[in-house]
Amino acid sequence: MSHTADYLVEGMTCNHCVTSVTEELTEVDGVTAVTVDLASGLASTVSVTSDSPLDDTTVSAAIEEAGYTLVKSL
Secondary structure, three states: OOEEEEEEEEOOOOHHHHHHHHHHHHOOOOEEEEEEEOOOOOOEEEEEEEOOOOOHHHHHHHHHHOOOEEEEEO
């Protein structure tokens, strides 16, 4: 059974940003899909689908590794 969680992420402004965040999150164990609703200049919604629930700290670390900031889980 898959789980999907949504996160608000600040700092993404273009498709390169989306690619960076997607690449980092897909490297997290158990992640099967990442979709981003880019809101340039605003916080974007990132949906992460995984085999089991993910720890917010792990997700935040992956987003920060890409150079962006996790605002909150939705």
